[in-house]
Amino acid sequence: MTTGERKPYKRVGEEVRRETMIAAALELIAEGGIAAATVRAIAQKAGITPGLIRHYFRSKEDLTRAAYQSLMERMTLANAIVLDTASDEPKARLAAFVAAALRPPVVDPASMGLWAGFILSVQRDPELREVHRVTYLGYRDVLQGLIAALPREADAARLRAEAIACNGVIDGLWLEACALPEAFVKDELAEIGLRSVGANLGVNLLTEIEIIS
């Protein structure tokens, strides 16, 4: 009571501050949805005071959008890295891409929490919806490129259908692994995913699995 002291602070670059807030918001959303990411909770987790958030973001919705965009960019980047570090052999590249999506850290209850937390806002907000569309179709295009590189013959229509199907397999298995991790043994889903994608395309990807793990 005697000491009505103000909180001491240090000035930090704008970029760093914004990313600190975004990171805090994403953690909270992953845990409890957008509702849990209150301005006060974000500020506490980021080690700042609520007022500062308003200084960097016009509104909470503004912060939410920035967080979603940041998340999508990070995901796209992670996929690019997987492919950069993969070999040149088409089958091996596809196998690495599929397996990476079905193992930690991509498979993780927190990442599903983020997905679920955002998807409602994505449906309602046209701006977020566009980000979602571009990211989703971009991911599918990369997958389609990997499929097209396989030593087979396939026309465009078939490639599109195959990419959609394989993307569905990946998404579905990812979802189930995140939602009920204890229902599967380690690497079971990655193996099932490789077999299923292989069955869709008429190739055997399981021979590539040793390379990955």
Place this chain on the structure above:
Amino acid sequence: MTTGERKPYKRVGEEVRRETMIAAALELIAEGGIAAATVRAIAQKAGITPGLIRHYFRSKEDLTRAAYQSLMERMTLANAIVLDTASDEPKARLAAFVAAALRPPVVDPASMGLWAGFILSVQRDPELREVHRVTYLGYRDVLQGLIAALPREADAARLRAEAIACNGVIDGLWLEACALPEAFVKDELAEIGLRSVGANLGVNLLTEIEIIS
């Protein structure tokens, strides 16, 4: 102002009242997540006053749980009906089951909204988690039964892996159809799903499609 009249009302059976509230809650959750399903909003949509909700449910969490259970029961029932009205031929039954999951009314932004709205609570609340587990595994078991009925030879381990894979295909395509309906032409995803499930199992389900549509 002069007339400070009370809202007139009629007494209704407990069962009906509870289901009215649950239906209202589900509609709101589908649109805007659990956060949008406030006690006041639920009461308004159900045509009652907020106080009555407390009379039938100890807390909002209690209502949320009841709503989730009701939703899962309805889904399970809908699947049973699809199979009841299908033919006896194993391939046709499987095809009907897959196609039903990839068309309206199962494919619908609102149903994905419900899913996303609940999944966070499901992860956090052990009671809801158990409901989820039982429902999910039950669905997969039905699917595995349909696969086992096909005229093929398959051991238990292979059946399990195939059921997981096919369930993944269905869930993943369902998700994509709900999230970006405009990215696909009508029935495209049902066709892709049938082809993909068929490829996983080594059978051709597309010959069954005329029966369904």
Place this chain on the structure above:
DNA sequence: GTTGCAATTGTGCAAGCGTATAATTGGATG
């Protein structure tokens, strides 16, 4: 019909929300 009681409505409260805005202070600049 009158009575009785559970079903229903109405009111109020403490807590938390997003946001606006005033008051401070860190640190670069000269």
Place this chain on the structure above:
DNA sequence: CATCCAATTATACGCTTGCACAATTGCAAC
């Protein structure tokens, strides 16, 4: 080392939330 301004903290407001509890009323039983 004094100046100055943006970065940061602090305070306050109006609104909504879940919940508790008191006041009414429909309706079945007698």
